[in-house]
Amino acid sequence: MLVKRIIPCLDIKDGRTVKGVNFVGLKDAGDPVELAKRYSDEGADELVFLDITATKEKRRTLIDMVENVAKAINIPFTVGGGISSIEDVKLLLRAGADKVSVNSSAVRRPELINELSSIFGNQCIVLAVDAKQINGYWKVHLVGGRQKTNIDLFEWVKEGVARGAGEILFTSMNHDGTKDGYANRALMKMSKLVNVPIIASGGAGKKKDFLDAFRLGNADAALAASVFHFKEIEIFKLKLYLRRRNISVRF
Amino acid sequence: MSNNEQGIMNNKVKNIAIIDYGAGNVRSVQFALERLGYNSVCTNTPKIIQEADKVIFPGVGEASSAMEQLRNSGIAELLPQLKQDVLGICLGMQLMCLSTEEGNAKGLGVFPVDVLKFKPDVKIPHMGWNTIKVDDSSLFKNIPDNSFVYFVHSYYVPLNEYSIANTNYSTEYSSALNKNNFYACQFHPEKSGSTGEIILKNFLAL
Numbered sequence: 001m002l003v004k005r006i007i008p009c010l011d012i013k014d015g016r017t018v019k020g021v022n023f024v025g026l027k028d029a030g031d032p033v034e035l036a037k038r039y040s041d042e043g044a045d046e047l048v049f050l051d052i053t054a055t056k057e058k059r060r061t062l063i064d065m066v067e068n069v070a071k072a073i074n075i076p077f078t079v080g081g082g083i084s085s086i087e088d089v090k091l092l093l094r095a096g097a098d099k100v101s102v103n104s105s106a107v108r109r110p111e112l113i114n115e116l117s118s119i120f121g122n123q124c125i126v127l128a129v130d131a132k133q134i135n136g137y138w139k140v141h142l143v144g145g146r147q148k149t150n151i152d153l154f155e156w157v158k159e160g161v162a163r164g165a166g167e168i169l170f171t172s173m174n175h176d177g178t179k180d181g182y183a184n185r186a187l188m189k190m191s192k193l194v195n196v197p198i199i200a201s202g203g204a205g206k207k208k209d210f211l212d213a214f215r216l217g218n219a220d221a222a223l224a225a226s227v228f229h230f231k232e233i234e235i236f237k238l239k240l241y242l243r244r245r246n247i248s249v250r251f
Numbered sequence: 252m253s254n255n256e257q258g259i260m261n262n263k264v265k266n267i268a269i270i271d272y273g274a275g276n277v278r279s280v281q282f283a284l285e286r287l288g289y290n291s292v293c294t295n296t297p298k299i300i301q302e303a304d305k306v307i308f309p310g311v312g313e314a315s316s317a318m319e320q321l322r323n324s325g326i327a328e329l330l331p332q333l334k335q336d337v338l339g340i341c342l343g344m345q346l347m348c349l350s351t352e353e354g355n356a357k358g359l360g361v362f363p364v365d366v367l368k369f370k371p372d373v374k375i376p377h378m379g380w381n382t383i384k385v386d387d388s389s390l391f392k393n394i395p396d397n398s399f400v401y402f403v404h405s406y407y408v409p410l411n412e413y414s415i416a417n418t419n420y421s422t423e424y425s426s427a428l429n430k431n432n433f434y435a436c437q438f439h440p441e442k443s444g445s446t447g448e449i450i451l452k453n454f455l456a457l
Contacts, residue, residue, distance in 0.1 A: 002381045002420060003399070040444075045380055071282045076401055076442045093276045093311070098403075098442065121313045121342075123376045123403045124276075166376050166405075195371055197378045220374065250380040250399045 003248040004214050005045035005221035006235055007199060008228040010035060012051045012081070015061040019226050029229045033068045039228065040073040042235040045250055047073070048101070048169070048199075048223060050128075051081030052144060059088075063095045070096020080128050080169075084109075089116055093124065101126035101169055104142040107151065110163060117164025126199075127165035129157060131186075132173040138186060145173050153186070154193055161194045168194065169223065171201040179205025179227070187217030199223050207233060207241045214247050265455060267291035268303035270330075270343075272320040273312070280309045280340070283441035287452060295324045304335055305455060309441075310342025314366075314406075315354030317342060331361050336432050336457045344428065344435035345406055353406050361433050364411045364425075373421040376405045383426050383438070386415040390427065390434055392453050398446045400426075400438035408437065 010017045010032050017029040051062050079092050080101030089100050106112050117125045130145045131138045131153040138153035172183035182200040197220035200213040204224035213219045227233040239249040271277045271293040284291045321327040339347045348358045351366035369375050380399045385391040408425040416427035427436040440447035
């Protein structure tokens with residue numbers, strides 16, 4: 001049976017892992033290759049790397065990092081951040097990434113999703129969406145959450161899937177950094193709207209938050225960063241906790 | 252003896268070709284072999300493929316465009332005639348079948364079976380870790396039933412006389428095939444943790 005996935009996320013800046021709260025106040029959190037190896041050994045099902053450097057000159061640093069990660073670990077990983085062309089994706093996949101995630105560039109030019117999925121297959125195109133609930137309405141935000149748009153989260157996710165996205169990575173900006181649980185109602189609504197896997201992101205603080213993302217949010221995978229980086233939650237123990245509560249996980 | 256030492260010894264006799272046909276992540280397979288201590292070459296040159304001791308036919312991408320690349324490079328004609336052990340992975344496995352519903356592509360016909368799209372009663376793609384139930388095959392030596400491996404695919408091979416492993420997702424389907432020297436798996440052994448490493452080692456030891 002297909003099991004729920006636990007995905008540590010590594011925010012990458014100039015080849016180093018960093019972590020902030022609500023996208024600001026970044027702290028150094030270590031060497032990405034070492035961390036990737038540690039997570040893989042601890043039972044992570046998959047990893048996500050989000051490059052927040054996103055300047056063209058630093059692109060080479062990212063490609064090198066991707067290659068080093070691919071050499072070091074034997075589980076799949078996704079790379080995102082600043083991807084806006086077929087060429088970007090080709091370089092990342094050839095360096096050893098399994099999937100890529102697109103975010104702002106896909107909002108600005110939605111055809112990008114069609115182009116990428118027709119060339120590389122929709123299984124490796126993840127649509128990452130940062131959204132914030134304002135007066136009851138979920139609005140898509142760009143450039144790491146700094147720029148608000150008037151685009152409705154659910155409409156955009158539906159369109160992204162219709163254009164060929166094979167997975168959704170949904171980050172709730174209201175929940176990110178709060179450690180008070182994922183946006184489970186929005187996750188559940190999304191899972192009824194589209195027929196691709198959904199990764200919950202933003203809000204993990206304790207083991208129960210993961211359980212709720214799976215049970216109440218019907219998420220296929222749950223992503224978290226700081227609780228794993230700073231060893232507040234151990235992946236192995238988290239999986240034991242989930243299995244005791246009848247969530248199928250991999251050991 | 253460590254994996255690495257064993258691999259270096261075996262390198263003297265193993266000449267592994269990984270078929271590289273354009274877009275996609277073929278280096279993951281190469282890196283996985285490196286971790287086991289084996290060197291390999293990524294190539295689309297028929298002569299190199301023909302002379303290899305073992306051939307790995309990985310696959311990421313879309314079926315009809317992949318078939319076009321394979322025809323243009325002469326690999327489509329060569330592959331079904333290979334006499335050494337061949338391992339198809341994911342799309343590679345599907346392209347070794349008769350046809351696929353993906354882009355209505357005609358396949359290489361090694362396995363006389365048609366590849367179908369999952370019915371939308373489940374999320375598509377089938378993405379993540381799922382279990383395999385395995386047959387008595389050398390490919391699965393030391394692999395217990397219900398071992399977890401990593402899948403990413405939207406199309407599947409129905410159960411047939413060449414199935415050597417099955418997995419349940421929407422339906423019970425073939426997660427691995429074998430016919431003579433041709434082996435194939437739907438999951439990614441190169442991304443399937445220690446289970447995947449054992450399967451790759453088994454293939455190289457055939």
